[in-house]
Amino acid sequence: MDIINARGLTKKFDKFTAVRGIDLSIKEGEIFGLLGPNGAGKTTTLSMLSTLIPPTAGTASVNGFDVRKEPSKVRASIGFVFQDPSSDDLLTGRENLYLHALMYGVDMKDINKKMDDVLELVDLTKRQHERMRTYSGGMRRRLELARGLLHEPKVLFLDEPTLGLDPQTREHLWKYIKKLSTERKVTIIITTHYMEEADLLCDRIAIIDHGKIVVTDTPINLKKKLGGDVVRITVNKPNIKSLKSLKYIKSTEYANGILTLAVNDAGMHLQEILKKAGNVESVESRSPTLNDVFLHFTGNEIRESDESDAEGGWSERMMHSGNK
Amino acid sequence: MSELSGLYALWYREFKVFIRERSRIVSSLVQPLMWLVIFGTGLGSVVEISGANYQAYIFPGILVMTVLFGSLFFGLYIIMDKRVDFLKEVLVAPLSRTTIFFGKVLGGATDGAIEICILLVLGQLFFGIHFTLYSLFVSLVVIALLMVAIISLGLTFGSLMSSPEGFGLMSSFVIFPLFFLSGALFPVKNLPSWLYAFVAVNPVSYAVDALRTVILRTPSGFGGLGIDFIVIVAFALAMVGIGTQALKRMKI
Numbered sequence: 001m002d003i004i005n006a007r008g009l010t011k012k013f014d015k016f017t018a019v020r021g022i023d024l025s026i027k028e029g030e031i032f033g034l035l036g037p038n039g040a041g042k043t044t045t046l047s048m049l050s051t052l053i054p055p056t057a058g059t060a061s062v063n064g065f066d067v068r069k070e071p072s073k074v075r076a077s078i079g080f081v082f083q084d085p086s087s088d089d090l091l092t093g094r095e096n097l098y099l100h101a102l103m104y105g106v107d108m109k110d111i112n113k114k115m116d117d118v119l120e121l122v123d124l125t126k127r128q129h130e131r132m133r134t135y136s137g138g139m140r141r142r143l144e145l146a147r148g149l150l151h152e153p154k155v156l157f158l159d160e161p162t163l164g165l166d167p168q169t170r171e172h173l174w175k176y177i178k179k180l181s182t183e184r185k186v187t188i189i190i191t192t193h194y195m196e197e198a199d200l201l202c203d204r205i206a207i208i209d210h211g212k213i214v215v216t217d218t219p220i221n222l223k224k225k226l227g228g229d230v231v232r233i234t235v236n237k238p239n240i241k242s243l244k245s246l247k248y249i250k251s252t253e254y255a256n257g258i259l260t261l262a263v264n265d266a267g268m269h270l271q272e273i274l275k276k277a278g279n280v281e282s283v284e285s286r287s288p289t290l291n292d293v294f295l296h297f298t299g300n301e302i303r304e305s306d307e308s309d310a311e312g313g314w315s316e317r318m319m320h321s322g323n324k
Numbered sequence: 325m326s327e328l329s330g331l332y333a334l335w336y337r338e339f340k341v342f343i344r345e346r347s348r349i350v351s352s353l354v355q356p357l358m359w360l361v362i363f364g365t366g367l368g369s370v371v372e373i374s375g376a377n378y379q380a381y382i383f384p385g386i387l388v389m390t391v392l393f394g395s396l397f398f399g400l401y402i403i404m405d406k407r408v409d410f411l412k413e414v415l416v417a418p419l420s421r422t423t424i425f426f427g428k429v430l431g432g433a434t435d436g437a438i439e440i441c442i443l444l445v446l447g448q449l450f451f452g453i454h455f456t457l458y459s460l461f462v463s464l465v466v467i468a469l470l471m472v473a474i475i476s477l478g479l480t481f482g483s484l485m486s487s488p489e490g491f492g493l494m495s496s497f498v499i500f501p502l503f504f505l506s507g508a509l510f511p512v513k514n515l516p517s518w519l520y521a522f523v524a525v526n527p528v529s530y531a532v533d534a535l536r537t538v539i540l541r542t543p544s545g546f547g548g549l550g551i552d553f554i555v556i557v558a559f560a561l562a563m564v565g566i567g568t569q570a571l572k573r574m575k576i
Contacts, residue, residue: 080412
């Protein structure tokens with residue numbers, strides 16, 4: 001049975017539709033990624049699954065509980081790590097954990113042991129008695145990860161867990177997330193707009209764009225769907241016609257002096273391709289990345305530079321709709 | 325009982341933060357002391373009301389003022405929590421919103437009670453107030469009820485709004501009339517009838533009247549402590565009712 005199941009899940013805010021009827025079936029124990037640009041509807045989807053906001057249409061169940069009919073049972077069985085900081089700066093790390101344990105009704109006699117365990121898991125035992133305002137971004141995230149596990153949820157939602165962290169800290173955090181998955185057997189749903197993160201971390205990925213799921217599969221299968229390797233050749237006036245006659249070339253595209261080919265077993269055929277291509281300046285052959293997959297399915301590239309802008313616009317929209 | 329431990333958790337947070345931010349305690353006492361010492365002494369040098377010196381006369385009113393300003397602004401913290409995801413962390417916990425509401429009220433009332441107790445001691449020591457067990461008890465009950473009412477009002481504003489500026493604007497529109505029309509600073513008996521009408525419909529007036537009746541042992545201006553109590557209890561209940569509804573409907 002699926003631990004999370006959604007059918008036709010839809011959310012409309014005043015004028016715009018954030019999520020347009022998505023279907024999900026997530027299996028117990030997997031790390032499932034929702035990959036998409038900012039404003040694609042990832043956070044809204046998580047908010048509906050965690051009963052923070054009610055869906056406009058469609059149904060969803062988490063751990064067998066309906067998000068509409070049994071929201072408090074859903075909430076008791078999930079953990080959530082939010083995109084923005086959600087701990088109190090004036091309290092220590094351990095105090096923030098204690099608050100959380102109380103709110104989730106963790107048995108009083110187990111609280112101390114469980115706090116020790118999760119602190120150990122994220123290597124924060126040494127800093128647990130310091131106020132959170134002294135924590136770095138990465139430490140704060142780790143504490144919030146630990147907190148999400150404190151009440152032993154079956155499902156853990158991570159909303160953009162590495163947003164705004166430097167690459168080293170990000171990789172460090174992936175290690176912890178993997179560890180949670182293997183040591184605690186918890187199902188993890190993660191939203192991200194980092195290709196690398198989705199690729200390295202997730203067992204399966206759903207690519208989401210404009211509130212719709214475009215495709216769902218394992219990262220390897222998604223890349224296979226593109227049909228082979230990517231060969232990019234910088235060349236003047238390529239002989240595209242003769243290239244197209246080659247069987248192992250799946251697609252050709254020429255723009256701005258760069259020829260992009262999808263090739264089966266590029267290593268074997270590279271010489272022949274270069275001979276036919278014409279006056280080649282440089283060549284690059286690589287396996288397809290998730291970025292190529294994303295481009296292929298959405299026709300858009302995720303641009304990091306849009307990050308802060310789009311994010312601000314999104315949360316403002318949320319706030320305005322909250323005002324009405 | 326996760327609702328009960330959740331209630332404790334919310335109270336625990338407010339209390340810890342309050343204790344840690346000592347500047348908050350100090351600043352909450354500066355304003356009432358300025359009123360008592362500067363305004364009270366200043367106007368007291370030319371005015372004497374019903375036999376008491378003016379400083380002692382406004383002491384019950386200043387207690388009410390401290391409750392009004394301190395408690396209402398407690399609602400501002402909800403807006404602060406909205407700005408980051410702390411509020412979501414609370415809302416996604418398996419707690420009913422009613423529990424969340426009462427946790428906040430309890431936390432705010434504890435903070436307020438500490439401030440008030442300091443003022444009561446200062447009143448006894450420096451401002452010519454002589455508390456008896458009876459007057460102390462009645463005062464604390466009246467103040468507690470008023471605190472619950474005003475914190476609920478603040479939480480209502482906090483739930484409805486998303487910007488601190490909006491909250492500030494709205495609260496000054498409400499809090500100043502409640503304060504000035506409560507008779508905290510002057511006797512209301514001789515007011516022109518149009519102004520008196522405002523005072524009579526202001527529930528805060530009854531809190532001031534009750535406090536003044538027991539602390540200064542003067543006759544009640546509204547027909548007795550009983551009536552004062554009925555109005556204050558009704559006010560608190562109404563505000564709690566409105567506040568819980570507002571928090572339940574709060575969107576994020």
